[in-house]
Amino acid sequence: MVHLSPDSRLLASLVKQEQAYSSQLYTLLGASGASLSSLVIYASSSPPTISPTLKGVASALSGADDAFRNYGEALNDWVDRLRMINRKEEEVASIGHEREILVTRLIKVTQKTKATPQSLLHMSPDSSSSVSFPSFNSKVTAVQMELQACESHLAEKERELENFRRQGIRQGLKLRCQALIQCG
Numbered sequence: 001m002v003h004l005s006p007d008s009r010l011l012a013s014l015v016k017q018e019q020a021y022s023s024q025l026y027t028l029l030g031a032s033g034a035s036l037s038s039l040v041i042y043a044s045s046s047p048p049t050i051s052p053t054l055k056g057v058a059s060a061l062s063g064a065d066d067a068f069r070n071y072g073e074a075l076n077d078w079v080d081r082l083r084m085i086n087r088k089e090e091e092v093a094s095i096g097h098e099r100e101i102l103v104t105r106l107i108k109v110t111q112k113t114k115a116t117p118q119s120l121l122h123m124s125p126d127s128s129s130s131v132s133f134p135s136f137n138s139k140v141t142a143v144q145m146e147l148q149a150c151e152s153h154l155a156e157k158e159r160e161l162e163n164f165r166r167q168g169i170r171q172g173l174k175l176r177c178q179a180l181i182q183c184g
Contacts, residue, residue, distance in 0.1 A: 008086065008089060008090070008093070011082065011085065011086050011089065012086065014082060015079060015082045015083055015086065018075065018078065018079045018082065019079055021075065022072060022075045022076055022079060025068065025071070025072045025075065026072055028068075029065060029068055029069055029072065032061075032065050032068075033065065036058060036061055036062055036065065039054065039057070039058045039061070040055070040058045042054065043055045043057075043058055064183070064184070067179070067182045067183040067184070068183055070179045070182060071176070071179040071180055071182070071183055073179070074175045074176040074178070074179035074180075075176060075179075077172060077175055077176075078172040078173070078175070078176050081168040081169070081171070081172040082168075082172070084164070084168060085161075085164065085165050085168055085169075088157075088160070088161045088164055088165070089161060091157060091161075092154070092157050092158055092161050095150065095153060095154045095157055096154060098150055099147070099150045099151060099154055102143060102146055102147040102150055103147065105143050106140070106143045106144065106147060109139050109140055109143055110140060
């Protein structure tokens with residue numbers, strides 16, 4: 001399976017925007033708390049005919065603030081999940097880069113000695129070129145083995161990333177939407 005992820009800048013931009021949204025939400029909740037405190041103080045000093053009504057409104061607003069605070073926590077959880085996905089994508093990209101290096105090495109090793117069928121037939125057992133051929137063959141084999149191991153590791157990490165991405169996005173959005181529903 002070849003990993004074709006979206007540009008990593010898109011995920012980084014999403015994380016940045018969601019973090020800004022979260023910061024603004026918590027700033028709003030801070031201002032709301034101060035406003036709510038002022039309302040409670042005003043309600044306490046109001047005449048008995050209006051005081052219970054104002055306190056009831058303050059209680060309802062406090063419940064709304066709690067729901068938005070829960071939503072903020074779910075939003076932060078979502079951002080954390082996105083960051084973890086980003087780290088996993090970077091890990092897969094790093095392994096992919098290592099794979100490209102190994103492919104380049106394999107190409108260079110195979111191009112160093114261009115043994116043709118004719119030259120192989122004319123080599124004598126005591127010729128010095130016959131000594132380099134087994135060495136060349138072992139180098140190619142070693143690089144091929146490294147490349148195969150890297151490709152297996154890459155495929156495993158891609159599967160892990162796909163599962164992690166699917167579960168992380170599903171769970172993060174589920175928690176966020178459930179918290180949003182509580183906000184009414």
